Amino acid sequence: MKLNFRPNFEKGLILKQYMLEALRDYPESYIELLYSNMGDGIITGLEISVVGESIFCIKPGIVKNQDKVYIFQGRTNLEFSEGERYVYLKIKEEKQIDGIKYKMDIIQTEQETEEFLEIFRYIKNAKMKEYTNINELFLENRPTNRIDTSYSKQSIEGGNTVRKEYFILYARKIIEKPNATIRDVAFAYECMNGIYNIEILKSYFETEQLDNETIFQLMKKRLSELELTLEKKEVQMPEKSKTRKTIIS
Template sequence: MKKRKEVGDSLFANQYPHFQKGRILKREMLENLRDYPREFLDLYFQDYSNGIIAGVNIIVADASVIITKGIIKHNGKLYVLHSSYELPYEATGNETILKVRFAEEVNDSDFTNYTTDIVLDHSIELAHNELELARFKLKLGAKLRSEHIDFLDFATEYNTVNYLHCQYAGLQKSTYHPIILHYFARELLKNRPSNPYDIAFALECINQERVQRDAINFYICNRLELDYQTLSNSQIHKYLNRILVESKGGGRMTGQNKGRPKRMIVD
């Protein structure tokens, strides 16, 4: 599938100059040092997992998806997309994964280059050098959309950009995409919840740049009185939706049924 981009645009990249005795100091090398505060960024995000650091949202055009500028992390290195990138798509009726594919480092006399490609792939398996940004399943004759109606809509199977399996960077381990959590929090607070877990977690989702995965797991398990365990992205959406349904009906308060046996989640 042919890719389209504007002149001067580039894909995610990581480039740093080589300052060596006897070499000519080039303007591009100094500009690279000026424009990329590498040490600060590396230190700030050193404890983050692989995944999206900032930006990298998906916008749907007539016949292409647009990946907005942003930062991602892979194998300890930050990659910056300096301008939006446009990628044509087709309706196949099959699961299509929007992936970033990382190339091996390339050294030349001036730079060490870490580059990427952005692809649409029908394989749901991720290779060691791939990162999922989103996925969709588009029926023939249908239009793809990136705007969601409500929280449940993020799990719509067809014709909708799906962020559920996106890898979003968190401390030590990847976490859930904040776009999904913002939808959840807004819907939950509109129901005027009385459960203290609901209020605290919803405000955290709205107020914070990202919510760490451990906080999400603890909230869901405590709120639904489940034995603690690490939840998959699909499980997180399923149980957050259950909480929304309970809150609309004046759901029970955690701790009211102290004799209630604990439950285990089966994916």
């Protein structure tokens, strides 16, 4: 039986090794247990903003990579580079005599790689901004000068999915549709509040395959279905016949 121990630090007590071990192990065990059922990806944070004309600011966050949870504490400023770039969180473990040192850096490269955890990518030749319309993601040639997190993974219960900002953009489009079903609207409000479980996506999209590319294809398909149904309804709606006036003399 493994017993938990919470140390009591009071004045006059002698600091012992097992007290320090408990102080080390308790938070680590709690974090591992808290996120044990979640997939690899960004759990929270690591939002990107643009500062001035040439700087990305990447905020702190929590990520899960290869089943390990890491806390990225540093706010990082990253200078724009011209052309196509990929931005990753590089995690490196260094074993030392007194423990394991975790080094985390934000790096940008000219080449795509699966070695590190992707945060975003971009192609710069003008002013940078975020996606504001989900339809931009459905274009064969996407617009440049966007903070593109569509290849990044959001960690949720049971797996991972696309970042939450894209579900919000999708939800806004759904709510605009007057012919959206109750099921669509319910899912849209779920998107606004945040998708936290993979089973919600499996149920709504009716598929087990939920990689980022498939999710965007299914979003596009559903919005197209609603648009097509609405167009047919408008065409088939008969014009109201004019009532013939009767004159009584």
